[in-house]
Amino acid sequence: MPHRTDVQMRFSDTDAQGHLNNSAYVVYAELARADLLDAVRGEDTYLLLAKLALEFKSQVRFGQRVWVNTTVTEVGESSVNLFQEVYADDEVVASLTSTVVFFDPQAQEAKPVPPEARGKLEADRPL
Secondary structure (H helix, E strand, C coil): CCEEEEECCCHHHECCCCEECHHHHHHHHHHHHHHHHCCCCCCCCEEEEEEEEEEECCCCECCCCEEEEEEEEEECCCEEEEEEEEEECCEEEEEEEEEEEEEECCCCEECCCCHHHHHHHHHCCCC
16 A cells, blocks of 8 residues: 655755756655655664666646655565655656665665564555
């Protein structure tokens, strides 16, 4: 089931043509990923973005209502794959895929997804 994150667009997110700057989509996706993943990460859990792909579908103008739907598509040994759609006034305007890795900063390497986090993430996956 998608996890919805409402976004407050700022005027500074727009460019000289008056539409949402390309970099803002990445920031909005990051906000939505954090909104979902903060619920599953422990106090000593570190998450790193390992991969991000973005496809633009249409322009967004200042003042439109924007949100991001985030869906867990796969839970691996140490990573989570996500699919995100950015909406503006009920229209999909961009889609993103990403991979987030659970990381051990002491060992400087990926670590297994903790069992409690795995349970929560797999519960969010569509059947």
